[in-house]
Amino acid sequence: MKKIGVFVCWCGLNISSTVDVGKASEELKNYPGVFYADDYKYLCSDPGQELIKKTIIDNKLEGIVVAACSPNMHESTFRAAAEAAGLNPYRVEITNIREQTSWVHSNKEDATIKAIQLIKATVEKVKKSEDLFPQQIPLTKKVLVIGGGISGMTVALEVAEAGYPVILVEKEPQIGGNMAKLSETFPTLDCASCILTPKTAEVGRHSNITLMTNSEVVESSGYFGNFTVKIKRKPTFVDWEKCIGCMLCQEKCPKKTNSDFEHGMGKRKAISVAFPQAIPYRPIINEKECIYFKTGKCKMCVKVCPVDCIEFEQLENIVEENIGAIVVASGYELLPKEKLSEYGQGKYADVIDGMQFERIASASGPTEGVIRRPSDGKIPQSIVFIQCAGSRDNQKDRPYCSKICCMYTAKHAMLYKHQVHDGTATVFYMDIRAGGKGYEEFVQRAIEDDHVLYLRGRVARVYEEDGKLVVLGVDTLSSEQVRIEADLVVLATAVIPSEKAKVLGQTLKVGTDAYGFFNEAHPKLRPVESMTKGVFLAGCAQAPRDIPETVSQATGAAAKVITMFSKNHLVSDPQVAKVNEKICVGCLQCEPICPYKAIEPETIEVRIGHTVEKRQVATINKGLCQGCGACSVACRSGAMNLSGFSNEQILEELKALCL
Amino acid sequence: MMTMTEKMREQVKELFVNNEIKLFIGFEKGFTKFSRIPAFAENYDEAKKMIIDEFETPFLAKYLIRELEEVAAGIVEKSERVAILTRGCDYLGIRRLIVDNIILRENIVIVGIPCDGLIDVKKANKLLGEEAREITIDEENVIAKGKTENKIISKAEVVLDRCRQCIMCEPKESDIMLAEKTANVKKNKDYSKIEEIEKMSAKERYEFWSRQFERCIRCFACRDACTACNCRKCIFDITEPEMLEKTVATSEQFMFHFIRAFHVAGRCSACGECERVCPVDIPLGLLNGKLRKDIEFLFNVEEAGIPSEIEPLGEFKLDDPDEW
């Protein structure tokens, strides 16, 4: 029989007001195997931990149970204390008598019985505990950043500055993401390009950053510290190494097409660069639009290129990279127009979304910063802005707040009023969410100084009448119907995750929420980590947010990566699966069930009498295994066991509870 | 026309003469007139006693485990292979063993027989009203002769319960096929008994199953007969941890049958052998059927009994519903 110590924590009144801690420790004293039991006001305090250490040493305890708060809170604290006293930390188990007992019950008598039962079960578990030892795993000090928006660039620059190599993968031909499309930025109204381009330029020239634009991650394997990824480099049809960026090709190309960068507000050539400050400043051929690709004739670019770098026959290629950590910064998109038919988006040329407005307000945009409506290029005399278009709307499956629209709508209205002083700007809003430094003041400035009309209420319909757009809505403050004629309607459409986020999540084995935003490991305490070790999150990939918040979060993710790389090897949690080769039949039913692909077949040789027999069994890659336990449930032989949560331990716990 | 038995003998001879197998597994007459038992032949002479007819036979697939080497040993020499008589249901069992990496397909020779359902002599006796002395079987009917009575019974009435719900009348693929055949006896999936039990209140259901499990003598015949039960060491035989107390109590029988049913959940091929071998007639098919029915419904599987490389219950998908 092992010598086990039991410590019951009061957690001040948190536990002791509902659980009779004294009675619990008294009763545990008489429980078989328990050598010592006591209760204490705050076990997590310094004196509390000292008590645990001293008791372990004085009584030569072989295992302890701490009945206190959730193991999520202090398991590591108590395990460290035990380790300092010479006890293997995995011989320490927590009974949660706070979140699972005192906080959820009111009857003290019943709660005490439950607490005692649970502690007894944990004692039984500890009796079956074994010494476990973490393993050292090697580490590749190189990070992969996915997405070249402001968040991805920030991570890349921070990690590169710390001295570690970075691979930045961006699916578009140039970096900058959505911020590159913005005109001016709230709450200071400084020009977006002016603050962005120094960053893009630095990313472009940093010796520690390998930039892979026009590329996507298509496969990922391995585990934290040691991932192997495959990156698909899509063809640009131009040899970027040779190209000198003279853009003669763009100038002479006869084919104009809609520019996706301009969100339909402007045109670009079939061979072109998206915008003048693009990094890398290299053209790409749009295969679908290029005359040569369609008809086999033209080749104007080939004729004018002074360095002969057009390569129509270029193919995509896959590169493989070994890396230690991944940061997902795949950003956002806006809800597609088809989803917002009641506002006539997609039907009327002059109903546009926020990003389209950014383009016509941007100095480098198609109208050179003069706000003109798309249909006829007229300067609008009346603009209606509709907030929460799709956001906070259960019918559009977007019940969440997109967070940035209140602010950019105020910005849009201001930018317009600064240009067209006698024009009217009306904003329909549900309520104004301007939480941020200088944000409320910014909105007030729009209302008071720039006379933007804010109407609280929802818009029912946007339709056309006699060539004019009519916005029909309700002012919920006066309960009156409002009808406004507008030259231009701007919808603050819901922010949604990048189209490819879900697939990316599946490739990287990182979970996404119901909308496709990446899930963080803990909403409060681990907001930049994903549930998969070694994969971190930054920017709008995780949730809608503005630039300052994006940059802070990206810096946090970079710090996580740098901390990880500051060590020479990683230490793995020993609470992983292990196979009992004696009983494993090698059926490998466990293999497809492992979310982390940690299970593989292995052939072992066993002596049976005088003969040596070859057998197939399952083995665990301890680096990949995250200890989720799925395999141990799938294994009907009981050959698969989770160290620290073994079948034996769980069965003993159940017996103590049920018998 | 050659009978299946004759055709089998011819094939067996060829297999042994050409040195293509080390063992042939089939059936021979048992101790009573209509009983059939497994037979093993290591040469042609030994195979002469073997017969094929339509009387109830035990499952053969499970013997492959002990007769063949571990999969890790790889593909064996041709002459080391094992040939086995295989009906559709046997085939599902063999697939189970292959999918579970217990045996390699390359190491066996499947000698297929089409099947219309096996005759349950007990049923025939019951309909006849006495013990049959002679039974003859034709395409559609069974003629049972007793001491006094003679009776022509339609086959459908006397086939084994499991055969009525057969999901595979002949092996889907084979090395040798002994006859061509189309099914005469109508078969359809019948979950009506399970639905009846589903409709019971929890108390009624508990009482129903208590009555069944009380009878269990824990002979483990159901486990031993099952091809899905192919563990190296069954957890019921392991003492540490002890999943089952040795005491005979209804609660322990419940444990035993639940664990057994869950261990074959998603892997049971609906052969019904467990129920057939149970000496105290516990309706194990209802438990297994309920699990198959649920899997078919929940995972949109057409036929849960057919073993597939990846089982509906044995796969991790990122878009699995995660409702908590």
Ligand SMILES: Cc1cc2nc3c(=O)[nH]c(=O)nc-3n(C[C@H](O)[C@H](O)[C@H](O)COP(=O)(O)OP(=O)(O)OC[C@H]3O[C@@H](n4cnc5c(N)ncnc54)[C@H](O)[C@@H]3O)c2cc1C
């Ligand atoms: C109309 C509008 C106006 C705004 N105005 C302001 C403002 O004034 N002030 C402010 O603070 N914020 C503003 N914002 C918010 C701001 O745009 C975001 O906070 C910021 O751009 C988020 O940066 P990001 O890097 O997270 O995402 P993104 O900018 O979306 O960058 C993500 C990048 O990842 C790439 N990518 C996506 N998927 C993949 C993949 N699978 N593989 C490789 N690459 C991928 C994308 O191509 C993109 O380049 C505005 C937003 C909108 C919609």
Ligand code: SF4
């Ligand atoms: S550990 Fe279990 S499930 Fe995995 S191969 Fe072995 S017996 Fe099969």
Ligand code: SF4
């Ligand atoms: S516990 Fe099993 S299923 Fe879970 S990660 Fe480890 S090996 Fe895979």
